[in-house]
Amino acid sequence: MMRHLLSAGDLSRDDATAVLDTAQEMLSIASRPIKKLPTLRGRTVVNLFFEDSTRTRISFEAAAKRLSADVINFSAKGSSVSKGESLKDTALTLQAMGADAVVVRHHGSGAPHRLANAAWIDGAIVNAGDGTHEHPTQALLDAFTMRQHLGPLDGANITIVGDVLHSRVARSNALLLETLGANVTLVAPPTLLPVGVASWPVDTEYDLDAALEKADGVMMLRVQRERMNAAFFPSAREYSRRYGLDARRMARLPEHAIVMHPGPMNRGMEITADVADSDRSVIVEQVTNGVAVRMAVLYLLLSGERPAEPTEEPQA
Structure with a gap:
């Protein structure tokens, strides 16, 4: 395993498989009465979030705590960053606190790479989403979920639909799924x-109905209106008519196909409520799997050994 996790494209097939296999072990541990492992006891994991996030931050926090790490949550709002402190000074502060791993979510593309390569922090850097660039742990949990339902991903046809322009999830999934042998259509x-996008390892299509018929899995992307400073489509109604997944379109999928969404969802926009809540939807599973995958990432970056059996926590 590499020292940092900055891009899904940095993962070899062996690296990605090691994360997914370790996540499977972590998932089995999560179903036991005692959910904690002592593996990272004494290590400090900092969640450094310059952007609002609920699912990702809580997922990383739960993952670190289940590995018995000490967790510090750092939000830019209300911190010295809001007073003008630079990324460098924030990083040096975390280094002085002895951070062993820093999970970074930042509005600027490339911020985690800057932290990893500037020698401001000795610990491992995990990219939890940078601008419109990448979100590698989301791609890993998506691949983990697909593998659970579809088996090995070699030759699987995965269709990713929606706001690719502003989606870091789409880019990371395209890179990782290609590494794992899947065929990706945007x-x-x-x-x-x-x-x-022509240089990405994907096919592109404008007709959703045609793309669904061969899909083993379809991932709907959120329309990120907060990042849009222009009119990218005529209206929300027109977008939903052309690129939204409803029950009629879901019926075009092969019987074994699954429906995914990285969240949060715009119900009624890119996906209807009945599809999101259907038996084919694995959206809630993605959230559960996210904790296991992030446990695996932190474990492999900071330890690299096989997980130990869960132990009783000492009584206070």
Whole structure:
């Protein structure tokens, strides 16, 4: 395992498989009465979030605590960052506190890479989402969920639909799924495909109905209106009509196909409520699997040994 996790593209097939296999062990541990492992006792994990996030931050916090690490949650709002403190000074402060791993979510693409390469922090850096660039642990938990339902991903057809332009999830999934042998098709309006998408290891399609018929899994992306400073489609109703997943479209999927969404969802926009809550939806499973995958990432970065059996915590 590498020293940092900055990009899904940095993971070899062996690296990715090691994370997914370790996550499977972590998931089995989570179902036991005693959910904690002593593996990272004495280690400090800092969640350094410059962007609002609930699911990702809580998932990383739960993962670190289940490995018995000490957790510090750092939010830019109400901190010295809001008073103008630089990323460097924040990093040096965390280094002085003895951070062994820093989980970074930042509005600027490349911020985790900067932290990892500037020698401000000795600990491992985990990219929890940077701008519109990448979100590698989301791609790992998505692949883990797919593998649970579809088996090995070699030759699997995965369709990713929606706001690819602003989605760090789409880029990380495209890179990781290609490494794992899957075939990825991006479906979006031309205005919501990024410049340079032709160099990605994917096919592109504008007709959602045609793309669904061969899909083993379909992932709907949130329309990120907070990042849009122009009109990328005529109206929400038109977008939903052309690129939303409803019951009629879901019926075009093969019987074994699954429906995914990285969350949070715009119900009624990119996905209807009946589809999100259907038997084919694995959206809630993705959240559960996210904790196991992030346990595996922290474990492999900070320990690298096989998980020990859970032990009783000492009484206070």
